[in-house]
Amino acid sequence: MLEHGGNLRAASIRFNRPLADWLDLSTGLNPTWYPAPQLADNAWHRLPETDPELVRAASAFYGAPRMLAVAGTQAAIQALPQLRAPSRVVVAAPSYAEHAHHWSRHGHSMREVEYDALDAALPDCDVLVLCNPNNPTGATVAPERLLDWAAQLGRRGGWLVVDEAFGDTAPHLSVAAHSDSPGLIVLRSVGKFFGLAGVRMGFVGAHAPLLSQLADLLGPWTVSGPAQQVSTAALGDAAWQEAMRARLASEGTRLRTLLAANGIASSGTDLFQWWPEAQPEAFWQHMAERGIWVRLFPKAARGIRLGLPLDEEGWWRLALALEEWNRGSR
Numbered sequence: 305m306l307e308h309g310g311n312l313r314a315a316s317i318r319f320n321r322p323l324a325d326w327l328d329l330s331t332g333l334n335p336t337w338y339p340a341p342q343l344a345d346n347a348w349h350r351l352p353e354t355d356p357e358l359v360r361a362a363s364a365f366y367g368a369p370r371m372l373a374v375a376g377t378q379a380a381i382q383a384l385p386q387l388r389a390p391s392r393v394v395v396a397a398p399s400y401a402e403h404a405h406h407w408s409r410h411g412h413s414m415r416e417v418e419y420d421a422l423d424a425a426l427p428d429c430d431v432l433v434l435c436n437p438n439n440p441t442g443a444t445v446a447p448e449r450l451l452d453w454a455a456q457l458g459r460r461g462g463w464l465v466v467d468e469a470f471g472d473t474a475p476h477l478s479v480a481a482h483s484d485s486p487g488l489i490v491l492r493s494v495g496k497f498f499g500l501a502g503v504r505m506g507f508v509g510a511h512a513p514l515l516s517q518l519a520d521l522l523g524p525w526t527v528s529g530p531a532q533q534v535s536t537a538a539l540g541d542a543a544w545q546e547a548m549r550a551r552l553a554s555e556g557t558r559l560r561t562l563l564a565a566n567g568i569a570s571s572g573t574d575l576f577q578w579w580p581e582a583q584p585e586a587f588w589q590h591m592a593e594r595g596i597w598v599r600l601f602p603k604a605a606r607g608i609r610l611g612l613p614l615d616e617e618g619w620w621r622l623a624l625a626l627e628e629w630n631r632g633s634r
Contacts, residue, residue: 332576335614337499352529361539368509369484377506385410396434398605435467440609442572458487472497473574483509503531566626578609
């Protein structure tokens with residue numbers, strides 16, 4: 305199993321610090337989660353057939369013609385490679401590691417290609433997979449370019465898989481509105497912007513035949529009834545969404561400014577920042593010793609990703625730790 309952010313229990317054991325004493329910045333999730341509504345009395349009793357209202361809410365929020373609810377985008381990431389015969393697959397790199405991991409496990413010829421080389425790689429692949437915005441770097445690709453790639457791949461029976469899990473703060477980048485076209489598959493997540501990773505809710509936008517194949521592979525009752533109720537409320541709450549986008553834009557600027565004040569040139573989204581740290585293990589250790597859990601990338605893309613603190617105490621702790629690192633490492 306690959307390592308991911310949010311593994312706070314492991315941090316607690318390794319550094320002998322109680323869970324409550326940690327500032328967890330390792331996931332890039334919105335620290336101000338959507339307030340879950342009161343559940344219907346039968347939420348825990350009924351078999352969780354998909355509620356049409358959930359699908360309508362998702363299609364409206366993401367602007368997609370049709371969507372399939374799945375147990376987080378992870379479920380789709382694991383399943384999609386099983387729906388194709390062995391293919392030539394390119395996964396943009398660096399990126400969310402689960403994509404490359406699963407495309408390499410089902411007989412496909414998979415290679416990872418840097419974002420600026422994707423155009424050149426397109427003629428020699430059947431499937432192209434990328435995150436937009438990218439996790440962890442925040443790199444983006446213009447929608448017009450993505451749609452051109454999707455059209456080229458679609459004409460020869462290929463796929464463009466666009467993971468927009470972190471796309472809710474940048475809706476202008478989304479190609480979900482075009483996901484009815486053969487060759488384009490769009491993944492969306494309720495976990496990041498809404499801060500509801502625990503409900504395990506995601507959506508896939510694609511043309512109807514592919515969604516039908518994916519639904520058959522995943523089987524019935526993949527998304528719990530409580531998760532459907534909470535997600536339907538979140539996706540339909542336009543006032544909360546508007547206010548939260550404004551808040552995250554402000555806090556994202558605050559994080560970039562704080563890092564820059566400590567000599568760190570970062571990139572990212574309104575939810576997280578990333579930079580190619582020269583001493584990533586040392587930085588990670590420095591932060592962990594102060595009860596701040598950040599995401600370490602120790603391999604090819606050597607760097608650090610961190611998200612937003614929840615409150616002013618968290619901002620103070622982060623600022624102090626960064627100042628101490630800046631004084632000690634430079």
